[in-house]
Amino acid sequence: MTYGTRKDGYPASSKWLHWAVAACVLTTIPVSIAMTWVSGGPLQDTLYNLHKSLGILILLLMILRLINRLMVGAPAPDPTIARWQRAASSAVHGLLYVLLLLMSVTGYLANSAYGAKTPFFGLFELPMIIAKNEPLSEKLFAFHKYTGWLVAVLVVMHIGAALQHHVIHRDNVLRRMLPRALGGI
Numbered sequence: 001m002t003y004g005t006r007k008d009g010y011p012a013s014s015k016w017l018h019w020a021v022a023a024c025v026l027t028t029i030p031v032s033i034a035m036t037w038v039s040g041g042p043l044q045d046t047l048y049n050l051h052k053s054l055g056i057l058i059l060l061l062m063i064l065r066l067i068n069r070l071m072v073g074a075p076a077p078d079p080t081i082a083r084w085q086r087a088a089s090s091a092v093h094g095l096l097y098v099l100l101l102l103m104s105v106t107g108y109l110a111n112s113a114y115g116a117k118t119p120f121f122g123l124f125e126l127p128m129i130i131a132k133n134e135p136l137s138e139k140l141f142a143f144h145k146y147t148g149w150l151v152a153v154l155v156v157m158h159i160g161a162a163l164q165h166h167v168i169h170r171d172n173v174l175r176r177m178l179p180r181a182l183g184g185i
């Protein structure tokens with residue numbers, strides 16, 4: 001669903017949700033690498049708990065974001081952008097929605113199947129959503145891990161494209177998503 005013209009920015013709700021999810025994803029991916037690198041101990045536990053909490057927060061924000069996107073839509077793509085680029089951009093955006101929802105659900109499922117706790121920022125613990133089943137947990141974690149790398153690659157492409165529009169083409173693509181206080185439209 002699209003609305004408006006190329007001069008329209010995203011609605012404030014879409015901007016807030018976009019930057020909140022971006023902050024969580026750009027934190028949780030390095031945390032997921034660090035937590036598997038450090039040797040066991042309190043630091044590793046803290047990193048695992050932070051990764052799980054951010055993952056659950058991403059799940060909640062992405063559900064809100066999906067509802068918001070279906071309700072308010074997105075501004076029409078800039079007609080100066082080549083048709084293949086518009087198609088590539090929609091495909092990456094769509095994949096990010098699907099993969100982030102899938103990643104957080106598989107992370108939660110795999111963690112419960114492993115028999116591990118799912119804390120939420122030290123505030124409370126989420127219930128186990130599946131009975132202990134280590135072979136299933138291994139399969140789900142393998143899927144979670146490889147999909148995580150796909151998300152990381154898509155995010156790098158997405159940020160590269162946004163910066164290319166802003167710095168090289170000097171068009172409104174980045175400004176459509178920036179808050180007005182930071183020069184957004």
Ligand code: HEM
Pocket residue numbers: 014018021022023025026069074089092093094096097155158159162163173174175176177
């Ligand atoms: C890691 C985190 C990020 C994720 C998961 C993400 C995801 C998305 C998604 C799904 C959209 C589609 C808008 C919607 O319908 O909701 C979008 C739009 C956009 N994102 Fe991101 N984003 C991330 C980080 C960034 C960063 C760091 C930048 C800037 C450097 C950026 C710039 C943009 C811009 C400019 C748009 C609007 C594109 C257009 O008008 O078609 N994003 N992003």
Ligand code: HEM
Pocket residue numbers: 025028029032033036048051052053054055056058099100101103104105107108111118141144145148149151
């Ligand atoms: C969109 C959200 C998420 C992203 C992008 C993400 C990303 C990743 C990545 C990239 C890895 C692989 C790290 C590595 O082996 O180098 C990983 C591992 C892991 N994730 Fe997530 N994750 C998310 C959500 C969750 C959630 C919600 C949970 C649990 C409630 C979770 C639990 C775990 C655990 C326990 C591991 C380690 C698996 C192992 O040791 O083999 N993740 N995650």
